[in-house]
Amino acid sequence: MIFTQYYLDCLSQASYLIGDASTGRAVLVDPRRDVAEYVRDASAAGLTIDLVIETHFHADFLSGHLELAAATGAEIAFSSVAETEFDSRKLAHQERIDLGDVQLEIRHTPGHTPESISIVVWEHREDETPYGVLTGDTLFVGDVGRPDLLSSIGHSEDDLAAQLYDSVHNQLLTLPDSTRLYPGHGAGSACGKNLSSETSSTIGQQRVSNYALLANSRDAFISLVTEGQLPAPNYFAHDALLNRQDRALLDEVAAPPALTLDMVLGLVDSGAVLLDSRSADAFAVSHLDGSINIGLAGRFAEFAGGVLPLDRDIVLVADAGTELEAKNRLARIGLDRVVGFVASLDEVLGADSDHVRSASRLTVAEFMENQDAPLQLVDIRNPGETSLGTIPTAARIPLGQLPVRLSDLDPSAPTVVFCAGGYRSSVAASILRSADFENVSDIVGGYAAWIDAQQDAGDRAS
Numbered sequence: 316m317i318f319t320q321y322y323l324d325c326l327s328q329a330s331y332l333i334g335d336a337s338t339g340r341a342v343l344v345d346p347r348r349d350v351a352e353y354v355r356d357a358s359a360a361g362l363t364i365d366l367v368i369e370t371h372f373h374a375d376f377l378s379g380h381l382e383l384a385a386a387t388g389a390e391i392a393f394s395s396v397a398e399t400e401f402d403s404r405k406l407a408h409q410e411r412i413d414l415g416d417v418q419l420e421i422r423h424t425p426g427h428t429p430e431s432i433s434i435v436v437w438e439h440r441e442d443e444t445p446y447g448v449l450t451g452d453t454l455f456v457g458d459v460g461r462p463d464l465l466s467s468i469g470h471s472e473d474d475l476a477a478q479l480y481d482s483v484h485n486q487l488l489t490l491p492d493s494t495r496l497y498p499g500h501g502a503g504s505a506c507g508k509n510l511s512s513e514t515s516s517t518i519g520q521q522r523v524s525n526y527a528l529l530a531n532s533r534d535a536f537i538s539l540v541t542e543g544q545l546p547a548p549n550y551f552a553h554d555a556l557l558n559r560q561d562r563a564l565l566d567e568v569a570a571p572p573a574l575t576l577d578m579v580l581g582l583v584d585s586g587a588v589l590l591d592s593r594s595a596d597a598f599a600v601s602h603l604d605g606s607i608n609i610g611l612a613g614r615f616a617e618f619a620g621g622v623l624p625l626d627r628d629i630v631l632v633a634d635a636g637t638e639l640e641a642k643n644r645l646a647r648i649g650l651d652r653v654v655g656f657v658a659s660l661d662e663v664l665g666a667d668s669d670h671v672r673s674a675s676r677l678t679v680a681e682f683m684e685n686q687d688a689p690l691q692l693v694d695i696r697n698p699g700e701t702s703l704g705t706i707p708t709a710a711r712i713p714l715g716q717l718p719v720r721l722s723d724l725d726p727s728a729p730t731v732v733f734c735a736g737g738y739r740s741s742v743a744a745s746i747l748r749s750a751d752f753e754n755v756s757d758i759v760g761g762y763a764a765w766i767d768a769q770q771d772a773g774d775r776a777s
Contacts, residue, residue, distance in 0.1 A: 426479020
């Protein structure tokens with residue numbers, strides 16, 4: 316058996332290549348949209364990808380089943396209860412997929428979504444114990460899939476949570492404890508609330524350590540998994556719908572076109588968004604007026620999908636040579652309306668002062684020197700973070716909610732925003748400036764730096 320896990324840190328997303336070396340037949344499970352790496356690896360291993368299996372209609376990324384089918388001729392497969400606009404194979408509960416000596420068994424495991432499946436992997440046809448199980452978004456390391464994503468379209472989260480309980484207990488926990496567990500996501504994904512940073516485990520380990528599996532009844536399980544879920548990012552419903560559709564394919568080698576400043580300004584006047592993917596420090600030194608800063612080095616696509624409008628063109632402001640990467644990473648979540656990037660950026664920022672701005676970033680010392688001044692302080696971390704503490708007087712508005720809660724804030728008041736370490740606060744501050752807030756700063760190092768300063772002050776006092 317050839318078994319490869321591909322883990323995409325920036326989306327906390329896992330996909331899997333499973334092949335039989337004796338026959339050369341392989342399947343790809345839950346591929347991301349830029350598929351060249353899969354095709355290359357399969358070819359190098361002497362494998363032909365015959366089948367692309369999706370464990371469900373993903374909401375957190377735009378899957379690459381159409382791209383992979385176009386590149387390899389592979390058939391696309393979903394659960395037998397899934398309806399797609401493109402041709403797809405319907406996989407029945409307990410259906411076997413024969414790759415040669417390697418065998419796959421489909422198990423319907425609804426709950427996260429009605430069409431969710433898991434895939435039991437048998438390394439050898441005659442093995443009594445499976446090699447592992449791919450659990451999609453049904454069971455994670457440390458968590459289970461959230462059951463609330465479809466509540467807005469007629470599916471009760473309690474009903475789905477009850478189905479999830481049955482799926483986990485009747486389909487997954489019936490597997491031997493030694494069965495390796497390979498989930499669809501890890502820590503950082505919004506598809507759960509307590510995901511581990513570990514990208515694999517075993518059924519036995521999860522049986523004794525996963526908080527949801529320790530619930531002593533179905534009702535207790537439902538309560539545990541439905542409470543405390545964050546609002547889904549804005550793009551989730553968009554992607555879940557696109558993953559059913561026969562949509563346009565990604566060309567992952569085609570870079571966006573270079574644009575002059577005049578072309579950029581014309582596009583902005585027509586409604587395009589300026590997305591600056593440089594670091595927060597570079598953005599602070601100089602940027603085009605109205606730009607939103609989301610650094611490419613972080614969870615770029617996820618935050619872009621959470622705060623940018625989905626129905627507008629995007630013009631990239633990027634470090635030289637990163638334009639294609641930025642375009643492809645946005646495409647992974649279905650943001651396909653990248654119309655170009657600012658050419659000769661250093662010249663533009665250095666020569667055209669009418670359209671160039673700088674941004675205020677405060678060290679913790681600078682913030683504390685002015686803390687007695689009338690400030691509008693905003694903590695844009697998530698509730699799970701702010702519940703452990705915040706800076707006194709701070710309003711709590713998670714970053715993903717900021718674009719729709721601007722009316723909660725006074726655009727004329729001096730405003731300071733902060734997050735955990737400084738990445739998200741630059742995003743938030745740029746959103747406020749683009750919405751005509753007059754005086755906005757963010758705190759370098761964020762809440763962590765503020766806590767360190769408090770501890771240092773306490774040590775000096777003692």
